[in-house]
Amino acid sequence: MAPRKASDAPTAEPRRSGRIASQPAVPVPEKSAPKPKAPKATKKRSAEALDEAKDGEATAAKKAAAAAEAEGSNAAAESEPKQLEIGDSLPELTLQNEKGEDVKVAELGAEKGVILFLVPKADTPGCTTQACGFRDSYPDFTSLNYDVYCLSADTPTAQSKWQTKANPKRLLITALGAGAGGKTKRSHFIFAKGGKLVEKKLPVTPADSPKLALAFIKSQTE
Numbered sequence: 123m124a125p126r127k128a129s130d131a132p133t134a135e136p137r138r139s140g141r142i143a144s145q146p147a148v149p150v151p152e153k154s155a156p157k158p159k160a161p162k163a164t165k166k167r168s169a170e171a172l173d174e175a176k177d178g179e180a181t182a183a184k185k186a187a188a189a190a191e192a193e194g195s196n197a198a199a200e201s202e203p204k205q206l207e208i209g210d211s212l213p214e215l216t217l218q219n220e221k222g223e224d225v226k227v228a229e230l231g232a233e234k235g236v237i238l239f240l241v242p243k244a245d246t247p248g249c250t251t252q253a254c255g256f257r258d259s260y261p262d263f264t265s266l267n268y269d270v271y272c273l274s275a276d277t278p279t280a281q282s283k284w285q286t287k288a289n290p291k292r293l294l295i296t297a298l299g300a301g302a303g304g305k306t307k308r309s310h311f312i313f314a315k316g317g318k319l320v321e322k323k324l325p326v327t328p329a330d331s332p333k334l335a336l337a338f339i340k341s342q343t344e
Contacts, residue, residue: 212317217287231317235268239310244276248328255332
């Protein structure tokens with residue numbers, strides 16, 4: 123028998139690999155739908171939101187300022203005594219004398235009448251003239267049962283040769299109506315025994331203050 127040619131040999135059917143055939147088919151992933159994008163805020167809307175935020179901050183700031191002002195006004199009203207008028211009594215305040223000792227103002231008129239003469243500043247020519255006038259007339263005042271006190275906004279040690287009442291916060295000075303504008307008006311006030319205000323002179327000159335005070339007291343005793 124003649125040998126067969128390779129080309130004459132029957133064609134064998136290709137054989138599949140069992141390993142490949144046994145693997146599951148890999149699923150093809152489906153394309154997910156794109157997420158909708160949020161609409162962009164327009165410049166106009168952004169500007170409106172910014173204006174609203176600024177308006178809110180301004181309103182809050184105004185409210186805070188109003189509350190602070192009201193609180194300050196209430197505190198000032200509580201701390202400052204009302205202004206005295208003729209017929210009012212010495213206020214319930216505590217001051218310091220030239221020795222730094224506490225003095226209750228309301229008790230000054232318990233036994234005698236009281237004269238308070240006010241000076242803008244210690245150790246000035248006007249203060250010296252006014253104080254010397256009351257010093258020279260002091261025996262006349264005491265004989266009429268009146269004590270005399272100098273009142274200023276200086277420290278307690280600023281005056282040591284006179285019966286001085288220091289009032290740095292100007293509470294009593296303000297209550298007497300002599301503390302406008304943060305300054306002390308030269309003046310004098312006379313309280314009868316018991317502490318009732320019967321006379322006030324403001325403004326007054328340094329030389330006239332002691333003379334007018336003495337003349338008024340004498341007129342009340344005649």
